[in-house]
Amino acid sequence: MSDPVTVIGASGALGYGLALRLGGKGVPIVVGSRDADRARETAGKLAEAVPDGSFEGDANGPAAERAEIVFLCVPFRSQSETLTNLKEHLREGQLMVDATVPLAAAVSGRATRMLGVWQGSAAEQAAEMVPDGVKVVSALHTISAALLRDTEAALDEDILVCGDRKADKGRAIELIEKIDGLRCVDCGRLENSRTTEALTALLIGVNARYKTHAGIRITGLP
Amino acid sequence: MSDPVTVIGASGALGYGLALRLGGKGVPIVVGSRDADRARETAGKLAEAVPDGSFEGDANGPAAERAEIVFLCVPFRSQSETLTNLKEHLREGQLMVDATVPLAAAVSGRATRMLGVWQGSAAEQAAEMVPDGVKVVSALHTISAALLRDTEAALDEDILVCGDRKADKGRAIELIEKIDGLRCVDCGRLENSRTTEALTALLIGVNARYKTHAGIRITGLP
Numbered sequence: 001m002s003d004p005v006t007v008i009g010a011s012g013a014l015g016y017g018l019a020l021r022l023g024g025k026g027v028p029i030v031v032g033s034r035d036a037d038r039a040r041e042t043a044g045k046l047a048e049a050v051p052d053g054s055f056e057g058d059a060n061g062p063a064a065e066r067a068e069i070v071f072l073c074v075p076f077r078s079q080s081e082t083l084t085n086l087k088e089h090l091r092e093g094q095l096m097v098d099a100t101v102p103l104a105a106a107v108s109g110r111a112t113r114m115l116g117v118w119q120g121s122a123a124e125q126a127a128e129m130v131p132d133g134v135k136v137v138s139a140l141h142t143i144s145a146a147l148l149r150d151t152e153a154a155l156d157e158d159i160l161v162c163g164d165r166k167a168d169k170g171r172a173i174e175l176i177e178k179i180d181g182l183r184c185v186d187c188g189r190l191e192n193s194r195t196t197e198a199l200t201a202l203l204i205g206v207n208a209r210y211k212t213h214a215g216i217r218i219t220g221l222p
Numbered sequence: 223m224s225d226p227v228t229v230i231g232a233s234g235a236l237g238y239g240l241a242l243r244l245g246g247k248g249v250p251i252v253v254g255s256r257d258a259d260r261a262r263e264t265a266g267k268l269a270e271a272v273p274d275g276s277f278e279g280d281a282n283g284p285a286a287e288r289a290e291i292v293f294l295c296v297p298f299r300s301q302s303e304t305l306t307n308l309k310e311h312l313r314e315g316q317l318m319v320d321a322t323v324p325l326a327a328a329v330s331g332r333a334t335r336m337l338g339v340w341q342g343s344a345a346e347q348a349a350e351m352v353p354d355g356v357k358v359v360s361a362l363h364t365i366s367a368a369l370l371r372d373t374e375a376a377l378d379e380d381i382l383v384c385g386d387r388k389a390d391k392g393r394a395i396e397l398i399e400k401i402d403g404l405r406c407v408d409c410g411r412l413e414n415s416r417t418t419e420a421l422t423a424l425l426i427g428v429n430a431r432y433k434t435h436a437g438i439r440i441t442g443l444p
Contacts, residue, residue, distance in 0.1 A: 112410060114417075144442070157441040160424075188334060188427040195336075195420040202382075202417045203440075205410040210443055217439035218425075219379040220366070221432055 004028040005175065006067040008060050008074060008082065011042040014099060014140065015073030017148025019046055023053035024151065025178040030056050032063030032070075034082075039063065049151070061089040069175060072098045073140070076115070076122055077106040083129040092133030097172045098126040098193075099140040101200040112205040114198050123162060123193035137163030137172045138193040139184070141200045144213035155181030157215030160196040162187045185218045227397065228289040230254040230282050230296060230304065233264040236321060236362065237295030239370025241268055245275035246373065247400040252278050254285030254292075256304075261285065271373070283311040291397060294320045295362070298337070298344055299328040305351040314355030319394045320348040320415075321362040323422040334427040336420050345384065345415035359385030359394045360415040361406070363422045366435035377403030379437030382418040384409045407440045 005022060009015040010031040023029045023046055031046065033039035039057030046055040057063070064070050064086050074082050079100045090096070100122035104113035119125045123138035130136060139161045147153045159176050161184050163169040173184040187196055199216060206214045227244060231237040232253040245251045245268055253268065255261035261279030268277040279285070286292050286308050296304050301322045312318070322344035326335035341347045345360035352358060361383045369375045381398050383406050385391040395406040409418055421438060428436045 112414075147442075185428065186431055187424055188431070192334075192424055192427065195417065195424045198417040198420065202409055202414055205414065206407065206440060206443075209408055209410070212442045212444065214443060215441040217441050218428060219437040219439050220369075220434045221428075221436060222434065 002027045004030050004067045006030040006032055006063050006070040008032040008064060008070060008072050008086075010073065011038055012073055012075070013145035013149060015071065016042065016046070017145050018071060018073060018140065019055065020049060020151060021148060021179045022175070023050045023055055027175070027178065028054035030058060030063045030066045032058060032060040034060060060085060064089045068093070069095045069097065069171065072096055072100060072126065074100060075106060076100050076102040079122055080125065080129070083126060087129070087131055090131050090134045092131070095135045095137065095168055095171050096126060096130055097140070098123045098136055098138045100126065101141055101197045103201055112201050114201050120191055121193035121197050123190050123197070127190055135163070135165065135168040136190065137161060137168050138190060138196065139172055139176060141196050142203055142216040143182070144207070144215060147213045147215070155179065157182065158217050159184045160187045160199070160216065161185065162190050162192045162196055164190050185221065224249045226250040226252050226289045228252040228254055228285050228292040230286060230292060230294050232295065233260055234295055234297070235367035235371060237293065238264065238268070239367050240293060240295060240362065241277065242271055242373060243370060243401045244397070245272045245277055249397070249400065250276035252280060252285045252288045254280060254282040256282060282307060286311045290315070291317045291319065291393065294318055294322060294348065296322060297328060298322050298324040301344055302347065302351070305348060309351070309353055312353050312356045314353070317357045317359065317390055317393050318348060318352055319362070320345045320358055320360045322348065323363055323419045325423055334423050336423050342413055343415035343419050345412050345419070349412055357385070357387065357390040358412065359383060359390050360412060360418065361394055361398060363418050364425055364438040365404070366429070366437060369435045369437070377401065379404065380439050381406045382409045382421070382438065383407065384412050384414045384418055386412050407443065
């Protein structure tokens with residue numbers, strides 16, 4: 001049996017899709033939501049969709065305590081508040097995989113534009129806000145939430161992973177690559193999230209123009 | 223016979239590869255370099271590599287006058303100076319395809335990091351600096367210059383094209399897609415060059431880590 005994994009924001013589109021896909025691969029999922037009842041409701045929906053999966057729900061704080069790897073899949077508007085509330089719950093050695101994208105939509109701007117984040121990127125903001133010893137990598141910015149949620153859809157794209165330590169990226173990559181059709185690419189330091197996050201806005205535009213759910217593939221890799 | 227195309231900076235790696243590949247497809251190439259002799263020397267090298275191609279060389283200014291489409295393939299360090307010197311030579315209706323990337327290497331920083339450009343991107347700087355009526359699109363940031371120069375190498379990747387007018391992007395796309403193995407993707411407005419330019423720095427890091435010449439493919443397109 002795999003270790004459990006927490007998905008903060010699993011009631012949202014990306015988090016739900018991630019929980020669904022990982023849960024389907026035998027990874028026990030702890031669903032975190034701001035509201036514990038909402039979390040349990042989402043866990044119930046996931047359990048219906050994946051009858052042989054293991055899904056439990058709890059409020060973000062207690063949910064974050066229950067796994068060594070915690071995915072953060074919240075809108076940028078809530079990222080800072082969520083991280084503040086998680087401070088008492090996260091502990092040294094845990095790995096946070098941040099998928100937050102600072103789209104201008106967070107402040108009623110366009111989803112095809114980015115906000116400037118003082119630290120450089122949402123992931124670097126997360127790294128600044130987690131307690132000492134909690135590692136942060138970023139990933140999952142370019143995968144379409146709609147595709148991830150649609151278990152009928154075959155995935156065939158890359159996940160760009162940024163982080164300052166190879167070992168942390170390795171932990172995230174091992175987990176994400178359990179999902180069929182996803183290949184992770186090590187995109188260097190966490191600061192490179194400035195670029196991988198911005199790809200989300202670029203792809204949202206591509207999706208509108210080409211009526212699709214676009215993703216990224218890095219060519220030329222062995 | 224195709225209309226001629228000018229490649230400013232064709233003595234550099236990317237410009238040379240572009241001139242080589244387009245020239246091989248029957249597009250007459252006007253090589254621009256700061257120095258006219260250098261331009262003619264590069265044109266001579268290109269003519270040796272592509273004996274049935276048409277290559278002429280001239281200083282940047284006169285070279286830019288000789289085609290309706292002008293590629294700008296110079297290091298960011300020289301972009302602003304080059305554009306200033308081109309002001310008297312460019313004319314209304316011409317299309318500039320800017321491939322400049324503001325890597326931090328321009329100021330002795332890392333090639334895996336970007337400089338902030340006041341206008342938002344090198345392409346937006348170009349758009350601000352060209353004479354009225356000269357159109358600017360951006361492209362070719364993610365293709366490896368080494369692959370482009372190596373005519374033995376089969377290309378199989380996308381070129382991300384940004385620009386404010388569909389018609390301008392269409393002109394650039396028609397030309398670039400003459401090169402076998404390149405598909406252009408309309409990535410929206412010129413301001414999105416902020417992201418497509420940054421991909422160069424990201425890919426330079428990927429190249430170092432994976433010992434390859436990486437490129438980008440957008441998945442999910444029709």
